[in-house]
Amino acid sequence: xxxxxxxxxxxxxxxxxxxxxxxxxxxxxxxxxxxxxxxxxxxxxxxxxxxxxxxxxxxxxxxxxxxxxxxxxxxxxxxxxxxxxxxxxxxxxxxxxxxxxxxxxxxxxxxxxxxxxxxxxxxxxxxxxxxxxxxx
Numbered sequence: 001x002x003x004x005x006x007x008x009x010x011x012x013x014x015x016x017x018x019x020x021x022x023x024x025x026x027x028x029x030x031x032x033x034x035x036x037x038x039x040x041x042x043x044x045x046x047x048x049x050x051x052x053x054x055x056x057x058x059x060x061x062x063x064x065x066x067x068x069x070x071x072x073x074x075x076x077x078x079x080x081x082x083x084x085x086x087x088x089x090x091x092x093x094x095x096x097x098x099x100x101x102x103x104x105x106x107x108x109x110x111x112x113x114x115x116x117x118x119x120x121x122x123x124x125x126x127x128x129x130x131x132x133x134x135x136x
Contacts (some may be wrong), residue, residue, distance in 0.1 A: 045115070053120065062112040063105065070101050 037080055070088075074097060077083040077090045 044120075049122065051119075053095065054116065059109065059112055060114060062108055066105060066108055070104070074101075 073083055073088055075092070077088060081090070082090055088097065090097070092100075
């Protein structure tokens with residue numbers, strides 16, 4: 001399996017000239033990463049309520065993994081031309097890559113803030129229904 005060369009911004013969402021099954025390791029991997037795991041995580045978060053409430057100051061904890069992932073992907077894009085998504089192609093330019101990366105991280109923080117807020121609302125609703133006295 002060769003690393004291939006990037007074909008510029010006109011390539012498919014995944015780059016480097018690899019076939020669809022080679023880009024992400026196959027359809028099963030793609031489905032697992034982009035469909036099954038998000039659905040599982042959402043169901044787990046909705047149905048299992050035994051987690052402690054996290055303070056707002058802990059929100060930044062969502063950033064180290066994606067920051068590391070972006071750094072590794074951009075480094076790999078520069079060294080061998082392969083990136084998992086076309087919008088991360090080195091040929092797009094440093095400014096565009098920086099704006100894209102900042103945008104992705106901002107969306108992640110917004111999503112984390114939404115989960116934080118919804119978790120607080122869910123906890124408040126659950127605790128208010130627990131404190132309602134039952135008629136005798």
